[in-house]
Amino acid sequence: MKDKPNEWVSIADLMAGTLAVVMLLLVVSILQSQFAALQHKEEAERGEASQRKRVEAMLTDMKRAFEAQGAAGLVAFDPAAGKVTLKDNVFSRGSACVTLEAKAAFASVDRELTHYLTEAKEGQIFVEGHTDSLPVQSPVTDFARFCTVYDDNYTLSAARAREARRLLTGGMTAETARRVIVAGFGDSHPLPGVDPRDARNRRVEVRFVR
DSSP: OOOOOOHHHHHHHHHHHHHHHHHHHHHHHHHHHHHHHHHHHHHHHHHHHHHHHHHHHHHHHHHHHHHHTTOGGGEEEEGGGTEEEEEGGGBOTTSOOBOHHHHHHHHTTHHHHHHHHHHOTTOEEEEEEEOOSOOOSSOBOOHHHHSSOBSSHHHHHHHHHHHHHHHHSTTSOHHHHTTEEEEEOTTSSOOTTSOTTSGGGOEEEEEEEO
16 A cells, blocks of 8 residues: 655645745845845935035135135134134124124125035034133123123023024025024033133134035
């Protein structure tokens, strides 16, 4: 009498084959996902590199414009870091009012700043005010003269950042200008290696970020 075929062996073979196919599809899916993630990362890195180059080129052009006007002493440019530092002499002494010289110098680069935010849809500009650590001796209440009222360094730093923002956004639409963001840090972020009381800490830093 012949042995009957064992149907369980056939079912087991079928299940093993099915499992192998499922595992193969899973591996392919994982590899595709990893490949897509790698592509996305490379595209993002290329985009960031392109953005850095764009900001560097813009800040280099702005630096030349300031030098041509003899206004280089008002600002310090760091194209590689994507940063511009407005020095204390951009403002009237003890005030948030921007000097006429600074207004004229920044008016010449309105187009570059507007073009940057128009092209970089996710781009932002952070305007950050800083002071030295010397305390305010008495409250300032004459807004017409000082363009603000303040009784401490935080309030003054925020007011200077606000006025710097107005300086930067003069040629922008209201929608574009929303991406120019202000913060006042008072004396909490002195320059590295500089005495907190040093006047060089009185500055407004403008950073171009994505």
